[in-house]
Amino acid sequence: MNHDMTEMRKSYEKYTLSEEDAGLDPILFFQKWFSQAKEEKAEEPNAMVLSTVSQEGQPSSRVVLLKEIAQGEFVFYTNYDSRKGKEMAHNPKVALTFFWHHQERQIRIEGTVKKVSKETSLLYFDKRPRVSQLGALASHQSRVVPDRLYLETILAKLEKDLDGRPVPMPEAWGGYSVNPSLIEFWQGRRGRLHDRLEFLKTNEGWKRQRLSP
Known part of the structure; x- marks a missing residue:
C-alpha cells in the first residue's frame, strides 16, 4: 500500500x-x-x-x-x-x-x-521488579539467539533455580x-x-x- x-x-x-x-x-x-x-x-x-x-x-x-x-x-x-x-x-x-x-x-x-x-x-x-531482574540475568543483550523459546527456557530455569532467593545483579x-x-x-x-x-x-x-x- x-x-x-x-x-x-x-x-x-x-x-x-x-x-x-x-x-x-x-x-x-x-x-x-x-x-x-x-x-x-x-x-x-x-x-x-x-x-x-x-x-x-x-x-x-x-x-x-x-x-x-x-x-x-x-x-x-x-x-x-x-x-x-x-x-x-x-x-x-x-x-x-x-x-x-x-x-x-x-x-x-x-x-x-x-x-x-x-x-x-x-x-x-534491587528496586526493579523481580521479573525485570530475571530478564536482565537471562539476556545476553544484542547476541544472536536461535528463537524465542531459547530465551523463555533460560528464564524458566532461572525462576526455578532462584525461587525464594534474591536475584543477583549480572556482572x-x-x-x-x-x-x-x-x-x-x-x-x-x-x-x-x-x-x-x-x-x-x-x-x-x-x-x-x-x-x-
Missing part, C-alpha cells in the same frame, strides 16, 4: 518558549518541562533516544529510560556487553533525544558518558551517566517557525542562545 506522507502534517500551537521561560540553568528547566509532561500524562516521559557511534563511524539509536538526574547528569541502565555498551566503551560521546508530542516539545542533549559506581547500580537493581549490567555539554529545547510553533533555545556548557557556566528553526 502506498501511503502519501507528503500530506501528513500537524500545526503546533500549544505553547511558546521564551528566554524568560527557560532561565539560565538548563537542568532546572529540563526538570520543569519533565514535570509538566508527567502532569499532562505524557506516555513514558522518561523514554529517550540514545545515539552512539561504532568504531567504523556508524551511528545507531535506540530508546532507553531515564532513571535519575544526579548532580546535573542523566542516568540510565543497560547491559554493558550490548552493542551500545561496546560503542560507548570505544567512544564516550553520545546524544539523547526526548520527544513529548502532547506538549509539542523536543529536547536534544549531547555529552559524554561514563559508568556509574557498582554500588549505585546495585541500589537501582555485565549497570548504569551510565551522561554529562551534558549541549542541551537544546525545541517548542513547536505555528507555521513551522519553531522556538529553539540552545545551552552550551563553557568554563564559566551555561551560555544560552536562540537558534533559527
Whole structure:
C-alpha cells in the first residue's frame, strides 16, 4: 500500500518558549518541562533516544529510560556487553533525544558518558521488579539467539533455580551517566517557525542562545 506522507502534517500551537521561560540553568528547566509532561500524562516521559557511534563511524539509536538526574547528569541502565555498551566503551560521546508530542516539545542533549559506581547500580537493581531482574540475568543483550523459546527456557530455569532467593545483579549490567555539554529545547510553533533555545556548557557556566528553526 502506498501511503502519501507528503500530506501528513500537524500545526503546533500549544505553547511558546521564551528566554524568560527557560532561565539560565538548563537542568532546572529540563526538570520543569519533565514535570509538566508527567502532569499532562505524557506516555513514558522518561523514554529517550540514545545515539552512539561504532568504531567504523556508524551511528545507531535506540530508546532507553531515564532513571535519575544526579548532580546535573542523566542516568540510565543497560547491559554493558550490548552493542551500545561496546560503542560507548570505544567512544564516550553520545546524544539523547526526548520527544513529548502532547506538549509539542523536543529536547536534544549531547555529552559524554561514563559508568556509574557498582554500588549505585546495585541500589537501582534491587528496586526493579523481580521479573525485570530475571530478564536482565537471562539476556545476553544484542547476541544472536536461535528463537524465542531459547530465551523463555533460560528464564524458566532461572525462576526455578532462584525461587525464594534474591536475584543477583549480572556482572555485565549497570548504569551510565551522561554529562551534558549541549542541551537544546525545541517548542513547536505555528507555521513551522519553531522556538529553539540552545545551552552550551563553557568554563564559566551555561551560555544560552536562540537558534533559527
